[in-house]
Amino acid sequence: MKINDTIVDKIANLSKLSFSGKEKEAIKSDMSKMLDFVGKLEEVNTDGIEPLIHMTKEVNVLRLDVSEPMVSQQEALKNAPKKDSTYFKIPKVLSK
Amino acid sequence: MNLKEVLEKYTPVIGLEIHAQLNTKSKAYSTDVNEFGSVPNTNVSPTSLGHPGTLPVFNSATLEYAVRLGLACKSNITKEMHFDRKNYFYADMPKGYQITQDKTPICTGGEILIKGDNGKERSIELTRIHMEEDSGKSIHDMDPFDTLIDLNRAGVPLVEIVTEPVLKSAKEAYNYLTEVRKLVRYLGICDGNMEEGSMRCDVNISIMSKDATEFGQRVEIKNMNSMRNVAKAIEFEIVRHAELIAKGEKIEQETRNFDASTNSTIGMRKKEDAHDYRYFPEPDLTKLVVTNEYIEQIKNSMPPLPNDLFKKYVNKFNLSEYDAYNLTDDKGIALYFEELITNTKNYKSAANWMMGSIKSYLNQNALTIESFPIKASTIASLITIIDDGAINNSVATQKIFPVLIENPNLAPLEIAKENNWIIQNDSNELEAVITAIFKANPEETERFKNGDKKLTGFFMGKIMKETKGAANPKTTAQLINKVINNI
Numbered sequence: 001m002k003i004n005d006t007i008v009d010k011i012a013n014l015s016k017l018s019f020s021g022k023e024k025e026a027i028k029s030d031m032s033k034m035l036d037f038v039g040k041l042e043e044v045n046t047d048g049i050e051p052l053i054h055m056t057k058e059v060n061v062l063r064l065d066v067s068e069p070m071v072s073q074q075e076a077l078k079n080a081p082k083k084d085s086t087y088f089k090i091p092k093v094l095s096k
Numbered sequence: 097m098n099l100k101e102v103l104e105k106y107t108p109v110i111g112l113e114i115h116a117q118l119n120t121k122s123k124a125y126s127t128d129v130n131e132f133g134s135v136p137n138t139n140v141s142p143t144s145l146g147h148p149g150t151l152p153v154f155n156s157a158t159l160e161y162a163v164r165l166g167l168a169c170k171s172n173i174t175k176e177m178h179f180d181r182k183n184y185f186y187a188d189m190p191k192g193y194q195i196t197q198d199k200t201p202i203c204t205g206g207e208i209l210i211k212g213d214n215g216k217e218r219s220i221e222l223t224r225i226h227m228e229e230d231s232g233k234s235i236h237d238m239d240p241f242d243t244l245i246d247l248n249r250a251g252v253p254l255v256e257i258v259t260e261p262v263l264k265s266a267k268e269a270y271n272y273l274t275e276v277r278k279l280v281r282y283l284g285i286c287d288g289n290m291e292e293g294s295m296r297c298d299v300n301i302s303i304m305s306k307d308a309t310e311f312g313q314r315v316e317i318k319n320m321n322s323m324r325n326v327a328k329a330i331e332f333e334i335v336r337h338a339e340l341i342a343k344g345e346k347i348e349q350e351t352r353n354f355d356a357s358t359n360s361t362i363g364m365r366k367k368e369d370a371h372d373y374r375y376f377p378e379p380d381l382t383k384l385v386v387t388n389e390y391i392e393q394i395k396n397s398m399p400p401l402p403n404d405l406f407k408k409y410v411n412k413f414n415l416s417e418y419d420a421y422n423l424t425d426d427k428g429i430a431l432y433f434e435e436l437i438t439n440t441k442n443y444k445s446a447a448n449w450m451m452g453s454i455k456s457y458l459n460q461n462a463l464t465i466e467s468f469p470i471k472a473s474t475i476a477s478l479i480t481i482i483d484d485g486a487i488n489n490s491v492a493t494q495k496i497f498p499v500l501i502e503n504p505n506l507a508p509l510e511i512a513k514e515n516n517w518i519i520q521n522d523s524n525e526l527e528a529v530i531t532a533i534f535k536a537n538p539e540e541t542e543r544f545k546n547g548d549k550k551l552t553g554f555f556m557g558k559i560m561k562e563t564k565g566a567a568n569p570k571t572t573a574q575l576i577n578k579v580i581n582n583i
Contacts, residue, residue, distance in 0.1 A: 016185050054178070054382060060384060061381075062159070063153045065120050067129040070128050071140060071142065076138075086135070088245035093187070
């Protein structure tokens with residue numbers, strides 16, 4: 001499958017990434033190669049075969065409804081690039 | 097066409113999506129506490145924070161609650177299912193996707209019975225119910241420079257209940273929400289509090305010409321935090337659509353926000369790549385298989401449902417629909433009534449006690465039935481002694497009931513005996529009382545004897561006072577006439 005500018009732009013936008021002209025060319029070529037590699041699978045006839053979703057035959061791996069404290073507020077916020085003592089801070093999403 | 101003609105010629109087509117937070121102890125895919133109102137960012141875990149390398153493990157209670165709801169709605173329960181990832185980039189969902197059920201919802205079909213616009217029962221068909229997780233909360237108005245993120249809610253289990261586009265008015269939508277809220281509360285799976293956001297509702301609405309075969313352009317409305325606001329948003333939107341049609345303008349497909357300060361809806365900025373969620377099966381959770389045994393087990397542990405109780409009260413107990421509605425509106429009231437009627441078969445009187453003395457006591461003291469001091473069996477014995485003729489109704493409600501509130505462990509009959517409130521059928525004793533009262537009031541007695549019947553009330557009052565209300569009124573009236581003739 002040929003990756004064109006439109007596809008790269010769309011995926012970049014969904015991933016909140018942006019590429020310069022040179023980077024875009026490199027990405028186009030890389031992605032095309034990846035798709036060609038995976039595209040090999042298309043050669044196999046899969047008519048009437050149920051899609052394989054899980055690699056394991058195990059079902060219903062459930063846990064009981066029990067709560068356990070996991071991390072403290074301080075630990076939770078520790079790696080955030082911007083925060084106060086209570087909240088994660090991110091750039092304004094809505095302008096009022 | 098002018099606006100009035102459009103409103104007459106067109107009919108609203110409304111579908112609702114309700115998100116109900118399940119009140120499990122822990123989250124859907126991790127063990128952090130599921131609780132409303134905690135200090136921000138304290139009910140979190142590496143999983144809900146979206147840290148790399150963490151894996152979800154599904155909470156069995158989420159499945160159980162969803163099946164309970166599905167059984168109550170008579171939905172088909174899916175026997176084999178998987179989860180899907182809904183990918184989107186937003187800071188309140190830090191792992192970058194929501195784990196939901198896209199292809200294989202736990203329930204398909206089913207119905208919720210509501211009161212339709214014509215007052216008759218109407219079945220609202222459900223499309224599906226599926227399980228998913230809530231996102232965290234973005235707070236836009238607390239900090240002037242940044243948006244604040246609280247991840248306590250991230251990963252809280254939800255069920256999304258989707259109707260077919262079959263609702264026809266704001267009132268029907270309101271009634272539907274009332275029934276869903278009642279149902280999830282009876283089932284004990286969600287507290288149904290729209291103000292706190294534990295139950296949320298999105299509206300899909302369009303209007304179509306009554307002779308058209310295709311729906312009009314559909315608009316989605318979000319951000320309503322009460323049932324009343326859902327109704328207001330629908331009312332506003334119906335008129336907005338009709339106005340556009342009257343002017344010959346196009347209705348845009350868009351998502352609109354309800355603004356409670358103006359009771360209107362406002363179009364949100366349109367997303368360029370709207371709805372490209374790139375769903376794919378969630379590889380981190382195993383397949384779910386629901387067996388018939390599992391469904392049977394849940395069926396056997398189902399609580400009574402409001403609609404079943406309503407029908408029982410109307411059809412079997414011959415109570416009015418009004419009484420039945422009020423008795424089943426709140427689960428606690430219904431359960432108390434159910435206990436009451438295991439001890440008395442006077443259903444009408446039991447309903448009157450619930451709706452009368454008990455409810456007004458609860459209202460006056462801002463209490464719920466759960467903290468009502470008197471046991472249902474005690475109210476039942478009070479009803480029994482009234483029916484037996486031992487006390488009259490006003491003594492029961494005005495005298496014994498207040499004593500029981502203060503001393504809930506006393507027996508009604510003992511209270512009545514101790515205070516001489518038992519109806520006296522002993523006519524000799526009563527005759528003596530009446531004779532004494534006539535003697536003590538010679539002037540009135542003379543007038544009464546000469547035919548001034550207005551004085552009956554005067555003597556009746558004196559006798560009741562003397563006997564502390566325990567005299568049987570009928571017997572007393574007969575005895576007054578007998579005694580006066582002998583004077």
